[in-house]
Amino acid sequence: MEWTATFIAPAAEIDGAPTFRGQFVLSRGADEIQSAVLRYSAKGVIEVTLNGRAVSDEVLAPGWTSYEWRLRYSEVDVTSLIGEPEVEILATVADGWYRGRLAWRGGREVYGDRAEAIIQLTVLYRDGTEEVVGTDSTWSVAGSAITRADLYDGETIDARLRSAPAQWSAVTESAEGLDRLVPAQSPAVTRTGTLAPVRTWESSGALMVDFGQNLVGWLKLVVQGPSGRVIRVRHAEVLEGEALAIRPLRSALATDEFILSGGLDEFEPTFTLHGFRYIAIEGCSPEVALSEITAVVVGSTLTRRGWFESSSAELNRLHENVVWSTRGNFVSIPTDCPQRDERLGWTGDIAVFASTAAFLVDSSAFLADWLGDVRTEQAAQHGVVPWVVPDVLKYPAVRGDLELTGPTAIWSDAIVWVPWALWMTHGDPRVIHDNLDAMVAHLRAVESQLSERGVWEGGFQFGDWLDPDAPDDKPGLAKADPDVVATAVLYRSSALVSRMAAAVEDAAATRYAADLADRTLAAFHDAYVTRDPFRILSDCATVYALAIAFDMLDGDAREAAGDRLAELVAEAGYRISTGFAGTPFILDALTSTGHGETATRLLFQRERPSWLYPVTMGATTVWERWDSLLPDGSVNPGQMTSFNHYALGAVAAWLHETLAGVSPAEPGYSRIRFAPLFAEQLDHAGARIVTARGEAGIRWERRDGSIVIDLEVPAGATGVLCVAGDDDRELTAGRHRVTVAAR
Incomplete structure (x- = not known):
């Protein structure tokens, strides 16, 4: 598919993370649609909804590349999100790596000074015809509830703005960067897990929370309190005494701010990123009710091997x-x-x-x-x-x-x-x-x-x-x-x-x-x-x-x-x-x-x-x-x-x-070397890996003066067991058990 859409940016400066809006009426209804594919990217980081629903579980898209030469775009199937011919696409864009703060000297806008988005929807009908719509000058833009967003410093979300009428204004088009768009090959960054607090306590007027694990991601908070109340969340990896150890952050603020609407608010700052085990929640008082405190783990979606x-x-x-x-x-x-x-x-x-x-x-x-x-x-x-x-x-x-x-x-x-x-x-x-x-x-x-x-x-x-x-x-x-x-x-x-x-x-x-x-x-x-x-x-x-x-x-x-x-x-x-x-x-x-x-x-x-x-x-x-x-x-x-x-x-x-004791003797574990070291500090040890041919593994255990070694060689591979003091043993595909004298 060729790009017919262009990059768009706010015609006038907008504080925080702007939201772009495109509204279309497709020529046919959902019953005539065979497939609908959405491609999107941004100079910044982008989140997209179609008819009010997120188009994917990806966050911090399109990620960080050498933007001078390569800008990834995501491609998702959105067929299930299209019902009536009327389509509304909303895209919020924050600074991210593109124009946010990078490194320790405070450098900003390294790659560019405008938040820009590009989105293209391609609908294939059952008769083989296509309809393509995308970002252009007909789109509009408005401020969002995200009034500050930086990967290092944190995010501010004003829940009062979620229900305020949007002030839509014009966008400008730009073709600059179209030639740098490349399909994403790297696994998407997603929410990969959640952690609940293992301990909470009060210190110096703040609610302290320990999640029990140093992690990367952000906090999800569900809270109700007076309209306009600011809840401030600071992050750190360790404590010094009962206080957050923030000196290792150097100049990174690592602080999120949530401004309450007066109703039940859910906050999840998805345009920033923190490394933390501990948080301090400031601004709590008897009239503020916290009903959920969850750490959301974020990272590239990688399969454990x-x-x-x-x-x-x-x-x-x-x-x-x-x-x-x-x-x-x-x-x-x-x-x-x-x-x-x-x-x-x-x-x-x-x-x-x-x-x-x-x-x-x-x-x-x-x-x-x-x-x-x-x-x-x-x-x-x-x-x-x-x-x-x-x-x-x-x-x-x-x-x-x-x-x-x-x-x-x-x-x-x-x-x-x-x-x-x-x-x-x-x-x-x-x-x-x-x-x-x-x-x-x-x-x-x-x-x-x-x-x-x-x-x-x-x-x-x-x-x-x-x-x-x-x-x-x-x-x-x-x-x-x-x-x-x-x-x-x-x-x-x-x-x-x-x-x-x-x-x-x-x-x-x-x-x-x-x-x-x-x-x-x-x-x-x-x-x-x-x-x-x-x-x-x-x-x-x-x-x-x-x-x-x-x-x-x-x-x-x-x-x-x-x-x-x-x-x-x-x-x-x-x-x-x-x-x-x-x-x-x-x-x-x-x-x-x-x-x-x-x-x-x-x-x-x-x-x-x-x-x-x-x-x-x-x-x-x-x-x-x-x-x-x-x-x-x-x-x-x-x-x-x-x-x-x-x-x-x-x-x-x-x-x-x-x-x-498991390693590739030849590339891809086509031949596997099993060479365990029977450390006197251990009674047993083992490792396994899912290779292109299947699982390879070893486990050794001390038993009654001997060492029992269980081995697995995947189909299509061979192995060799190397034990000090013994002759090497050739292994065919399958499971093996070998007993040797204790070392």
Whole structure:
């Protein structure tokens, strides 16, 4: 279907979220209609009703894309909503990501300064003829009951305006943006669940509410009270004492305001978004009756694929925290955090987390759509993948004095690491075909930055970001030399690109990436590795973890690196000493070099910094810092203290693949590797995933001095069971039970 509708905007400025109205009389009645399809989009976020009923359950449509090049539109079947020939379409548009506040410097109207909508209804009659109506100059616009709406700051709804006569006025047309409209491929953002309060109490004149779970979404409130009374709702992820801890929000207000009509009012602020577990409701008094307080969970609609369970309640809670952080940060795009004045598509976060995400949920369409924006932004920046996608940091109003030049290790490598994770999980080579040119462009951009020594050195790097030994106010001061990290990352990306290019039989890309990998590996050893004694420059856990996990060492060198890594972990008291770069790989590096006991001691550490310390402090999502909340219950004094940040949750991949023991030996789980680690801290553990061929799973349990392993291999796949000390066992499709001696 072609677009015949145009974008429309208010001819005069309207405060808050305007509502557009189109009224039509179709040429025939409902009994002659075969189908009716509505397509809609907005420069902003839009909700549409047809004849008084919502056209879909989607919220925050059309989501966030790199609007300069791509603007999604939704398409829904509305046949059931059309009865009589008279049709009324109402569409309310709020600022959203398009012209609302973005990032921490207060930048607004980054993409445009007008709220615009485009809607087109196509009716197909039973005789094969079509009738098309849509937005044009005949539509009108009026203010709505939503007088303020911002994703960061919150929403104001004046219920008195719901019954006030609308003051309809003219609209203007615009063809600008029609060429950027693309059909939505990513799953829609919807309401995915609700939570009731687990505790309420009064503090400082406010009604405090605890929902028991840190979540992303908004509050639904049903209330009755005096007309004009303002009910104010503030949100926070944690408490300090009995008060909301709002400092982690930085400048985000995260406050909704509801103005009562005098009757029974229902409020649900669907044009904002909050990350919260706790709320404070202000404005209550004896004459105000609250009959419903519900937290509405919001996120992209992703089907759960993978599960993990064990005999450790704390480990299970850690895994559940990872799941909740995935849900909360997969909202139209993969974000870093959902609560403060940031909420950006940081490429580094998803680069290290993509394998975990791909196991937990069917993220293939979601991440494939986002990768389309990565490629677009990269092409506009001469092969450089930016820090965030969509890249709002390229705009001065958002960027401020930040200097963004050249590729950055891990962050820019998202264009390689995310497709790799999707291919290994799903086995669909389309993700390689779609992104291979961009992967090669990234490698060439990095290659242009290499020094005469052939290593990636001298430029800006995030490096081992948020090293726990770094000062709270200087998160980039890591123990690991950033050039060592960057060069290791280049080697990994080159090797992965070579493997993916070979899989799609692109000989030129295979040769180029393989040659770059070989040269980078040799340069890494020449510049950073010494042999007597064996050391890698900066001699800290992260550099050894990366060199081992990325297969940069052979024979004695690999063994020596594993021994040194285990020694450093022990010297740190089996507490985490790695940051953003090293943490996702340290457990794998330990176990693959024969130090499984060291790995499990590190995993099960409960003192900070550790994965389980937040669990002991009541965390229900993954924190940005190891100690975002200090033992005395106060918030870490650093600026970066998100309590919903999935990056450090990348450890879940190790829980799935090693502690339980199921991973793809070949892309798409066509061949499955079962290699469990029988941690002495556990009586049982298991993981399962729904693959393209069916469910694959493993569960092991200690019984009477033995370990019983139950395995499932889906039809059309094969498997191999690898148990230390035993010969590998080949597995055919079906269910298997194997008993081995306790380890």
